[in-house]
Amino acid sequence: MVAAAHLMPSDFEAKPFVKWVGGKRQLLPSITRLIPELGKNAVYHEPFVGGGAVFFHRQPRRAFLTDSNERLIRTYRGVKKDVEGVIRLLRSYPHEKRFYLEMRARDIDADDDVDVAAWFIYLNRTGYNGLYRVNSQNGFNVPFGDYKNPTICDPDNLRACSRALRGARIERRDFESVLGRAKRGDFVYFDPPYIPLTATSRFTDYTSEGFGDAAQVRLRDVALELKARGVSVLLSNSSAPRVYDLYAEDFDCVEVDARRSVNCKPNGRGRIPELLIR
């Protein structure tokens, strides 16, 4: 009966199994309202998948998920292919600083996707703030988080995620490669590293490559080409003036408040407006 238990309706609700900078959970209602109904053969594309909050919420039947972070992509594959193997490994990992430091130093890239997934989830759950940061040799270097009782393994959610990933192709790619796949009637949600609101913001440091203005312009051009092709496009970004420069002429820009559902202060303090561009 264990297998049947995996199919209980509550298991169908999936949420990201990693904490990820820029996670979209608070904005889900505003975002999902702007996602069109997908036709029978339509494919959902998410070229900056990160934690995948929108994908897991929407659970499209057919999807193409990509990201430039190879270990993250291998983690998705491990969870998709052998979620029980990932759960077994996670359950065997103790929450101890010494073990964390050993894991962090492990040469993980030579191992298989299930090992990479357990390694990635463990470090994400027990490392400081769920950050993903590497040094110039691609060595993971986030300090131990020292949390009291972190959820290292949530088996029900991991199983729900694995299920949601069944119809997904998952590859490490640059976002521009979506042009080789998306066709009329498909839907693309782009959640790129944001254009910083202030010059000191460091939120563009997602990978060693960074994501500067040239990449933002390239992204806008990709969105324009998709639009011309009849692909529905939705894009998140900050409300920096540069974002309006890039998009206001050809797209509809909607300002949304990341905190609205939690705390709507009339004086606007604590508001973090973002843009949804379609």
Ligand SMILES: C[S@@+](CC[C@H](N)C(=O)[O-])C[C@H]1O[C@@H](n2cnc3c(N)ncnc32)[C@H](O)[C@@H]1O
């Ligand atoms: C804002 S995060 C995505 C957040 C995600 N939507 C969520 O809900 O957690 C941006 C992602 O873009 C990826 N990325 C950065 N540069 C990229 C590129 N050139 N092509 C594809 N992905 C890229 C990063 O690895 C990171 O996962």
